[in-house]
Amino acid sequence: MSMPMRQALTIGAYLMRQKLARREKFPLLVELEPLFACNLACAGCGKIQHPADELRKRMPVEQALAAMEECGAPMVSIAGGEPLMHPQIDEIVNRLVAKRKFVYLCTNAMLVRKRFDRFDFKPSPYFAFVVHVDGLKERHDESVSKEGVFDEAVEAIRFLKDKGFTVNTNSTFFSNDTPQNIIDVLNYLNDDLGVDSMQISPAYAYEKAPDQEHFPGVTETRELFSKAFGGGNRKRWRLNHSPLFLDFLEGKVDYGCTAWGIPSYSLFGWQKPCYLMSDGYASTYQELIETTEWEKYGRGKDPRCANCMAHCGYEPTAVLATMGSLKESLRAMVA
Numbered sequence: 001m002s003m004p005m006r007q008a009l010t011i012g013a014y015l016m017r018q019k020l021a022r023r024e025k026f027p028l029l030v031e032l033e034p035l036f037a038c039n040l041a042c043a044g045c046g047k048i049q050h051p052a053d054e055l056r057k058r059m060p061v062e063q064a065l066a067a068m069e070e071c072g073a074p075m076v077s078i079a080g081g082e083p084l085m086h087p088q089i090d091e092i093v094n095r096l097v098a099k100r101k102f103v104y105l106c107t108n109a110m111l112v113r114k115r116f117d118r119f120d121f122k123p124s125p126y127f128a129f130v131v132h133v134d135g136l137k138e139r140h141d142e143s144v145s146k147e148g149v150f151d152e153a154v155e156a157i158r159f160l161k162d163k164g165f166t167v168n169t170n171s172t173f174f175s176n177d178t179p180q181n182i183i184d185v186l187n188y189l190n191d192d193l194g195v196d197s198m199q200i201s202p203a204y205a206y207e208k209a210p211d212q213e214h215f216p217g218v219t220e221t222r223e224l225f226s227k228a229f230g231g232g233n234r235k236r237w238r239l240n241h242s243p244l245f246l247d248f249l250e251g252k253v254d255y256g257c258t259a260w261g262i263p264s265y266s267l268f269g270w271q272k273p274c275y276l277m278s279d280g281y282a283s284t285y286q287e288l289i290e291t292t293e294w295e296k297y298g299r300g301k302d303p304r305c306a307n308c309m310a311h312c313g314y315e316p317t318a319v320l321a322t323m324g325s326l327k328e329s330l331r332a333m334v335a
Helices: 005-020 061-071 089-098 112-118 137-144 149-162 179-193 218-228 243-250 285-291 311-323 326-334
Strands: 029-032 075-078 102-107 127-132 166-173 197-202 264-266 269-274 277-282
Touching: 005 311, 029 061, 061 089, 061 264, 061 285, 075 089, 089 102, 112 149, 127 149, 137 149, 137 179, 149 166, 149 179, 166 179, 179 197, 179 218, 197 218, 218 243, 243 311, 269 285, 277 285
Parallel strands: 029 075, 029 264, 075 102, 102 127, 127 166, 166 197
Antiparallel strands: 264 269, 269 277
């Protein structure tokens, strides 16, 4: 799926400005975590493992806006925890949209219908809800360790689309998934629910996750996605990824990690070196760039990176490779 024209032009202009300024490291998208609290205990995530006093904290609106202003990224993905547990999440979203940042609000959807009237969200070409869906009913409920979550996610997607919002999904796949699992859920999201676009990722070895047994290795990931993408599925699905990143998942190309391209900002500050690893924090994005020893991370350098193929490290690499090639740029436009 090609990026919406408004967004493609904005991102293209942003990348050109970085090139003209000869800036080597800059953010494409920020993963903003304004809280760690969540209403689910997913097996592949460990955010709620934080101490109780940290789970009670909520990032002030001005702090979130200042972080985005300082780094200058054109896009932000707001996660957590569960963002809809933040009482001012609509203010954060609306003020970022007013600055013409492309905002993705990630949610497990359990509070969408229950709390919607508490917030002042408005449809905008700069704003999309991103609902977490890891599989069809049985598989998704197993992934989030609670029955009924899939059904509520489906109803929330329909509810939001009826109100005119852009609704995307985010799906993480584990080593106990099969190509058919992927095909089934993406067919359902694409064809039956008609979501606007879908983001996919292999599960990554998040150190606090309760389940440490089902993170796929590189070979497993490539086999899983190359089989799922077969038969024309990849071209048919509305996948919110660059073609080169999808090539990377299939094993058609290999890349190094560009962790600085999608940095994570949370209640603790800018996380070193990325969302998945905690080697300290920086108080500013500039400090993150200047004090992180980037050359020490990535497959073949740090054992913790050995099996990682997560989008936060490799999608920026794919985007930069796309922009550096006329052929790939044209391919991305018509994908």
